[in-house]
Amino acid sequence: xxxxxxxxxxxxxxxxxxxxxxxxxxxxxxxxxxxxxxxxxxxxxxxxxxxxxxxxxxxxxxxxxxxxxxxxxxxxxxxxxxxxxxxxxxxxxxxxxxxxxxxxxxxxxxxxxxxxxxxxxxxxxxxxxxxxxxxxxxxxxxxxxxxxxxxxxxxxxxxxxxxxxxxxxxxxxxxxxxxxxxxxxxxxxxxxxxxxxxxxxxxxxxxxxxxxxxxxxxxxxxxxxxxx
Ligand code: ADP
Ligand code: ADP
Numbered sequence: 034x035x036x037x038x039x040x041x042x043x044x045x046x047x048x049x050x051x052x053x054x055x056x057x058x059x060x061x062x063x064x065x066x067x068x069x070x071x072x073x074x075x076x077x078x079x080x081x082x083x084x085x086x087x088x089x090x091x092x093x094x095x096x097x098x099x100x101x102x103x104x105x106x107x108x109x110x111x112x113x114x115x116x117x118x119x120x121x122x123x124x125x126x127x128x129x130x131x132x133x134x135x136x137x138x139x140x141x142x143x144x145x146x147x148x149x150x151x152x153x154x155x156x157x158x159x160x161x162x163x164x165x166x167x168x169x170x171x172x173x174x175x176x177x178x179x180x181x182x183x184x185x186x187x188x189x190x191x192x193x194x195x196x197x198x199x200x201x202x203x204x205x206x207x208x209x210x211x212x213x214x215x216x217x218x219x220x221x222x223x224x225x226x227x228x229x230x231x232x233x234x235x236x237x238x239x240x241x242x243x244x245x246x247x248x249x250x251x252x253x254x255x256x257x258x259x260x261x
Contacts, residue, residue: 063217067231075246
């Protein structure tokens with residue numbers, strides 16, 4: 034039940050920077066994987082490859098055994114470090130965007146947006162505009178927009194890095210609950226450089242080191258650690 038697979042992946046950017054070397058990582062359905070490591074160790078590069086946004090220089094990636102995300106039929110959603118909301122549209126319209134792009138009928142889309150805003154605590158804010166919300170609420174809206182399509186894979190690139198510690202801890206707890214509610218159906222890959230966050234959130238911590246980026250440890254996190 035391998036959802037994402039990277040085999041002997043190497044990445045050298047156009048300017049000669051070696052970002053990844055001999056990376057081999059198999060991610061199973063329902064895993065919550067944290068990619069943990071110092072700045073520049075290739076975490077974002079690896080995440081972008083799983084999203085299909087970067088190609089390896091050597092080696093290969095597989096999505097459910099196929100060679101492109103499209104062929105796999107996997108629904109993949111990505112959340113970036115900054116909330117990337119359209120400032121001229123209200124929260125409901127922002128969250129509805131992926132459904133509009135997929136041609137989901139308006140009434141069904143509106144119902145799904147409502148169901149997506151509720152669990153991230155924005156049920157009452159559909160009509161608000163991004164500038165009226167705090168940074169944490171804007172991140173929640175970005176997460177709702179990623180989840181509204183009911184993705185199989187959620188890729189998150191340091192989504193809470195810009196937030197204060199209190200807000201970040203709260204969002205970590207909420208994200209874990211959202212993942213648990215999907216009951217082994219949602220696969221998450223979460224980039225962070227916080228050891229605390231990775232251990233608290235994940236079912237598995239993959240540690241990377243830099244120059245060139247490579248995997249140095251791959252550790253399963255037992256339930257009791259997280260549910261104390
Ligand atoms: P490629 O040439 O592999 O397609 P890009 O088009 O993404 O790479 O980037 C073009 C150039 O921009 C790179 O060769 C590099 O000099 C610079 N660049 C972009 N992002 C970064 C980064 N995060 N760190 C260092 N240099 C970067
Ligand atoms: P991390 O997410 O762990 O901070 P990145 O994947 O962003 O690491 O970057 C890995 C290495 O590749 C770094 O040395 C970075 O400067 C370099 N890099 C990232 N993107 C580009 C790019 N587009 N062009 C050139 N170098 C890049």
